[in-house]
Amino acid sequence: MTMLDEIEFRNLQLDQHGPLAVLTVNRPGALNALNADTLNEISQALEAVIENPEVGALIITGGGDRAFVAGADISELAQLGDVYAGRELALAGQDVMHSVSSLPIPVIAAINGFALGGGLELALACDVRVASPRAKLGLPEVTLGLIPGFGGTQRLARLIGAGRALDLMLTARQVPAEEALGMGLVNYVADDPLQKAREVAEGMMRNAPIALSLVKEAVRRGLDTTLEAGLEVEADLFGLTVATKDFREGTSAFLAKRRAEFQGE
Numbered sequence: 001m002t003m004l005d006e007i008e009f010r011n012l013q014l015d016q017h018g019p020l021a022v023l024t025v026n027r028p029g030a031l032n033a034l035n036a037d038t039l040n041e042i043s044q045a046l047e048a049v050i051e052n053p054e055v056g057a058l059i060i061t062g063g064g065d066r067a068f069v070a071g072a073d074i075s076e077l078a079q080l081g082d083v084y085a086g087r088e089l090a091l092a093g094q095d096v097m098h099s100v101s102s103l104p105i106p107v108i109a110a111i112n113g114f115a116l117g118g119g120l121e122l123a124l125a126c127d128v129r130v131a132s133p134r135a136k137l138g139l140p141e142v143t144l145g146l147i148p149g150f151g152g153t154q155r156l157a158r159l160i161g162a163g164r165a166l167d168l169m170l171t172a173r174q175v176p177a178e179e180a181l182g183m184g185l186v187n188y189v190a191d192d193p194l195q196k197a198r199e200v201a202e203g204m205m206r207n208a209p210i211a212l213s214l215v216k217e218a219v220r221r222g223l224d225t226t227l228e229a230g231l232e233v234e235a236d237l238f239g240l241t242v243a244t245k246d247f248r249e250g251t252s253a254f255l256a257k258r259r260a261e262f263q264g265e
């Protein structure tokens, strides 16, 4: 099995610290903007993470000290020539964000600065967001004559409600971290967002891995359907957890007043 640190990327760094993987989008000269190469590399990195059974959580962050990701690369966007090229670019970006959101392990965004446009869309595809106090978040695409295209119109409205999402998208304003916390756009504000993300990931990884992945699946599938159908999904996935060894271990450990040791089986 390849250690994640051994894979070479041009615009990313992928590190592994035991069960924790950290993906750093690393184009600080362009505030980590997502060009086509970087999107492709993120897909490759996610595949490597999925194929490594030792990895129990992923953190995504930005290189340098100014930005998480300042959006899709505007110099590449400016080259888009026709309707079809625009649609293809949006679909390609959406595909990457979908791969992030459907990873079977917890994914945490450590937002160390600007998270704008495609950068906020990347953070929205993560399960939990930790922001530095100086982070600025927004979807400013309308200032460029565009609309968000990597999932922002859909995921932002689902996360914070259509009214707040429309305010952010129509004004294009950059929301400071504390305000983002108040509207549920981020979960935590911390001076060292990477360190806080590590602590959150480590806490999550103490829980049963299959249950973590099924919680994600239940929420994701439930958001796309009616309450009735979502409850059915929940009952089915709850049923699956009862067939796991981790369920036996978790309940036995509770009753024996000891700490559970989950194997992910």
Ligand SMILES: C/C=C/C(=O)SCCNC(=O)CCNC(=O)[C@H](O)C(C)(C)COP(=O)(O)OP(=O)(O)OC[C@H]1O[C@@H](n2cnc3c(N)ncnc32)[C@H](O)[C@@H]1OP(=O)(O)O
Residues within 6 Å of the ligand: 029, 030, 031, 033, 070, 071, 072, 073, 074, 075, 090, 093, 114, 116, 117, 118, 119, 140, 141, 144, 146, 147, 148, 149, 150
């Ligand atoms: C489907 C998805 C669509 C999208 O995501 S559309 C893009 C949405 N994002 C944006 O509109 C944000 C664009 N960036 C900015 O507005 C500004 O940057 C900031 C407010 C984030 C920071 O401003 P300041 O402190 O003055 O820095 P600076 O000189 O503008 O940026 C440093 C270097 O980074 C490059 N850069 C920043 N964002 C992008 C980007 N999104 N695409 C390509 N390059 C970017 C700049 O050009 C510059 O580079 P150089 O030093 O060579 O002049």
